[in-house]
Amino acid sequence: MTTYAVLSKGLEKRFGDVHALRGLDLAVPEGTVCGLLGPNGAGKTTAVRLLTTLIRPDGGRAEVAGHDVAREPAAVRRAIGVTGQATSVDTDLTGRENLRLFARLHRLGGAVARARADALLDRFALGDAADRPARTYSGGMRRRLDLAASLLTRPRVLFLDEPTTGLDPASRTAIWDVVRELTLGGTTVLLTTQYLEEADQLADDIVLIDRGRATVRGTPAALKAEIGAHAEVVVADDAALPAAAMVLGRLTGSRTTLDTARRAAGAAAEPDLTLPRLVRELDAAGVPVVDATLRQPTLDEVFLRLTATTDAEEAVA
Structure with missing residues (x-):
């Protein structure tokens, strides 16, 4: 007890x-x-x-x-x-x-x-x-x-x-x-x-x-697990970005962001997503990868996300 x-x-x-x-x-x-x-x-x-x-x-x-x-x-x-x-x-x-x-x-x-x-x-x-x-x-x-x-x-x-x-x-x-x-x-x-x-x-x-x-x-x-890990992929050419975004979107279940540095990023809510699995999925989709990372969120990121969610809920109420 x-x-x-x-x-x-x-x-x-x-x-x-x-x-x-x-x-x-x-x-x-x-x-x-x-x-x-x-x-x-x-x-x-x-x-x-x-x-x-x-x-x-x-x-x-x-x-x-x-x-x-x-x-x-x-x-x-x-x-x-x-x-x-x-x-x-x-x-x-x-x-x-x-x-x-x-x-x-x-x-x-x-x-x-x-x-x-x-x-x-x-x-x-x-x-x-x-x-x-x-x-x-x-x-x-x-x-x-x-x-x-x-x-x-x-x-x-x-x-x-x-x-x-x-x-x-x-x-x-x-x-x-x-x-x-x-x-x-x-x-x-x-x-x-x-x-x-x-x-x-x-x-x-x-x-x-x-x-x-x-x-x-x-x-x-x-x-931290509620927020999910942050997945980021840098591809070899701009033409590969849509395919990278599609793989990330499927694996993370979140909206993928793209930028001019040939980078695609998304937040992975799935706790079983690992870096080797991410690389295998990108390779299977024919995405030419320069770099791939999977980083756990910091408590700062959790705090910012949760306080933003609370603010949104208060506004709706």
């Missing part, structure tokens, strides 16, 4: 005339990473603020770590860690002082506060800079310190709201490694991000939020 660390049904939230959440449903199993994706203004940050008890819902209900966010906010706060879009570290304090301060604010005893702060500084490769003021830290170091602070209480559920925005690739990769380590240890992570590669790397499941609703959900692999 699946146990859910985050569970919501019909969450509603308004800010004046703005309907930020319009019946949001979520179900995040324990020990997994759920990636919340969506365009700016879709409701991702509102959902995080509500699930972390910073704001109250106007309708619906939600549970985090088995506690109702509206009726048991204190219990929810004891069970979670939060890293927001802006770092919360005090730049006048050292890294060690920051962590010990956060630990005491969480009512951890002095000895426990010191021990956990020191362990986290080492875990996040901040030991050598532990006694320097945080204002001397790079952006990546401050972000790692902020994430370390959210782990002082060893939370069951960790909320990461765009945790790597503005970081260089090395710092981003370091945070990815920490997230993977946490989930292996049983922590549940709810991640919002604008980096589709980040969601592809980390998320077990992805939920696309648009206009305050969960419109699409599934694993990265399943969502």
Whole structure:
């Protein structure tokens, strides 16, 4: 039986005339990473603020770590860690002082506060800079310190709201490694991000939020399979383009595009289409091929296709 660390049904939230959440449903199993994706203004940050008890819902209900966010906010706060879009570290304090301060604010005893702060500084490769003021830290170091602070209480559920925005690739990769380590240890992570590669790397499941609703959900692999691979053929002469387009259209079941570079392309919804099969079919049709490729879609392409589909459905409705 699946146990859910985050569970919501019909969450509603308004800010004046703005309907930020319009019946949001979520179900995040324990020990997994759920990636919340969506365009700016879709409701991702509102959902995080509500699930972390910073704001109250106007309708619906939600549970985090088995506690109702509206009726048991204190219990929810004891069970979670939060890293927001802006770092919360005090730049006048050292890294060690920051962590010990956060630990005491969480009512951890002095000895426990010191021990956990020191362990986290080492875990996040901040030991050598532990006694320097945080204002001397790079952006990546401050972000790692902020994430370390959210782990002082060893939370069951960790909320990461765009945790790597503005970081260089090395710092981003370091945070990815920490997230993977946490989930292996049983922590549940709810991640919002604008980096589709980040969601592809980390998320077990992805939920696309648009206009305050969960419109699409599934694993990265399943969502890519819905879009299908991208097949592209370059032919030896213009006269071969119609035959190439006919083969691609038959194999992909989609409209084939042609261009002046003697190239024909189409999206293959059929999961069994392979490059050898594509080449054999072209050869059987007598198409003189210069190059042929079959590329799986990126999550960026999935996101653009799905949000465009959602927009079209909204327009029809």
